[in-house]
Amino acid sequence: MKYLKRFMNWYWGDNDVEKEPPKDGFFRILYLLGNFPGKMILINVVFLLSCLPIVTIPAAHSAMSAFVGKMYRDGFDFSLDNYKREFSGRLWKQLPLGLFSAAIIFYGYYLMSLAGNFKNVGDTTTHGLLLGCGGVFFCVGLLLNVWISVLSATLELKNHDILKNAAILFLIEWKRSAGILITSVIFLFLTFTFLPYSLILLLLIEAVLYWLICYELIDPVIQERIVKPYEDLRKGECP
Numbered sequence: 731m732k733y734l735k736r737f738m739n740w741y742w743g744d745n746d747v748e749k750e751p752p753k754d755g756f757f758r759i760l761y762l763l764g765n766f767p768g769k770m771i772l773i774n775v776v777f778l779l780s781c782l783p784i785v786t787i788p789a790a791h792s793a794m795s796a797f798v799g800k801m802y803r804d805g806f807d808f809s810l811d812n813y814k815r816e817f818s819g820r821l822w823k824q825l826p827l828g829l830f831s832a833a834i835i836f837y838g839y840y841l842m843s844l845a846g847n848f849k850n851v852g853d854t855t856t857h858g859l860l861l862g863c864g865g866v867f868f869c870v871g872l873l874l875n876v877w878i879s880v881l882s883a884t885l886e887l888k889n890h891d892i893l894k895n896a897a898i899l900f901l902i903e904w905k906r907s908a909g910i911l912i913t914s915v916i917f918l919f920l921t922f923t924f925l926p927y928s929l930i931l932l933l934l935i936e937a938v939l940y941w942l943i944c945y946e947l948i949d950p951v952i953q954e955r956i957v958k959p960y961e962d963l964r965k966g967e968c969p
Contacts, residue, residue, distance in 0.1 A: 788828020838868030
């Protein structure tokens with residue numbers, strides 16, 4: 731019973747010995763995954779379930795960003811009830827933004843699918859052009875979706891301000907965007923290459939790990955370019 735109790739304490743993050751956790755970076759992510767696997771697995775399953783009605787995917791992405799953001803900043807203080815409140819509160823607000831990025835992704839996929847028709851008839855020039863354009867649209871839509879989800883979860887802004895900031899940041903912070911894109915490609919490659927075995931990881935941890943990495947890449951930019959200047963401006967206005 732003693733060992734079972736220790737295992738359950740570790741599983742839920744109730745550790746006997748508190749160590750100074752890494753503040754940020756990859757080791758912060760490893761710390762969260764190693765110390766709070768129960769919460770991570772639970773929210774991963776809830777996130778996948780909340781994505782099943784397709785129209786709820788944008789709200790689920792934003793709620794997941796809020797969840798991992800709270801976990802990343804404060805540890806284990808963000809509960810399942812918090813996730814449900816974030817999800818229900820963003821259900822309709824996130825829908826237009828989600829539809830916008832989804833339309834770009836779908837158009838990119840459509841162009842890449844259309845390119846196959848020209849390859850079959852030997853028109854390699856048109857095939858390459860459509861494939862390249864489709865890939866660009868697909869990547870832009872994917873990146874906008876990630877930036878929009880994290881910005882929506884971090885800042886209380888109107889939709890047009892969220893979209894404007896997402897478009898600007900994903901362009902000027904191209905290194906961060908490249909990191910998100912590489913992460914997305916790796917996750918997609920591993921998921922589809924090792925089917926059906928990869929479904930186990932997808933169910934248990936893959937989604938929350940992906941959004942943790944994306945949050946770690948984007949949050950420093952939001953703090954430096956938006957939150958800190960706003961706070962400095964407010965301090966300057968106060969007597």
